[in-house]
Amino acid sequence: MTEPVITHLRHVDLAVPDLARQQEFFTGVWGLTNEHSDTGISFLAAEGSPEQYVVRLREAADKRIDLIAFGAATPADVDTLAHRLLVAGVRLVHEPTALQTPGGGYGFRFFDNEGRTVEISANVAVRRHRKIEVGESVPVRLSHVVVNSADPEGTRAFYERHLGFRLSDTLMHPRMGEMMYFLRINAWHHSLAIARGPHPSLHHASFELRGLDEYLRGTGRLLRAGVEKIWGPGRHLAGNNTFSYFLDPHGNTVEYTTELELVDEDAWHPHLYDFSQPEVSDQWGTANAMNEFVAQKSFNDLDKGLFVAPPV
The missing domain is CATH 3.10.180.10 (2,3-Dihydroxybiphenyl 1,2-Dioxygenase, domain 1)
Structure with missing residues (x-):
């Protein structure tokens, strides 16, 4: 078994046909915060989390998981894992590079055995977050x-x-x-x-x-x-x-x-x-x-x- 270099779960990204309706659900009822949005895409944060976002929504004709993202401690760990996967014959979507999503960072993407897109990243900027108060029923x-x-x-x-x-x-x-x-x-x-x-x-x-x-x-x-x-x-x-x-x-x-x-x-x-x-x-x-x-x-x-x- 590979020595772990992944440290934690970052976010899950979903594609949906009705972006406005999905965004309203997650922000109006579920309790996430719309932090960064652009045409056809929304990045939703949890108030108690240092992650830039925990859910990304993208408008698309087909409903799907766009990707599941995990963190690594350092860019060197990202490079190490990408090399291991490449040598093992895992299909990379792209090699390690500067990320263009909120918070930046350095990462790469690959397909798992069933074809899901997975992202591994490091050096993503920490989001200013806060302690969730007693009685406050929003995601941490x-x-x-x-x-x-x-x-x-x-x-x-x-x-x-x-x-x-x-x-x-x-x-x-x-x-x-x-x-x-x-x-x-x-x-x-x-x-x-x-x-x-x-x-x-x-x-x-x-x-x-x-x-x-x-x-x-x-x-x-x-x-x-x-x-x-x-x-x-x-x-x-x-x-x-x-x-x-x-x-x-x-x-x-x-x-x-x-x-x-x-x-x-x-x-x-x-x-x-x-x-x-x-x-x-x-x-x-x-x-x-x-x-x-x-x-x-x-x-x-x-x-x-x-x-x-x-x-x-």
């Missing part, structure tokens, strides 16, 4: 991204072998086998998870709230606003984090969460959890049951951006 940061995969074993192996991700836990089902892998790149239980699905797509993007009270306030605000809830509120066993899953205007699942577990690297041993046991999906027993409806919504549409780099 982007917590994690979960992708659907038609080849979850191969996708897990790709991220472990080439990018240094480590397995935290696995979800399994007695009839269906292993269904989800939780992967970490730092002390957080997972920054990326890979779910077994019918096709590559976004499963969900998750946003950390300040604490339990703020998480519940945010969940309630979305319910009062009439946003369709898929699953929750509850608390998972893997990661020990809370969950409330909602649909954005384009059918992507987005999550409010808090209290994601921090892993002791020296003592941690991955668990194999059977999610046919109700307490695995929801320790509290407050969420609606995980069923075909929840699974179907989480499958999302086939990503139309596989092995096609976004134009920006």
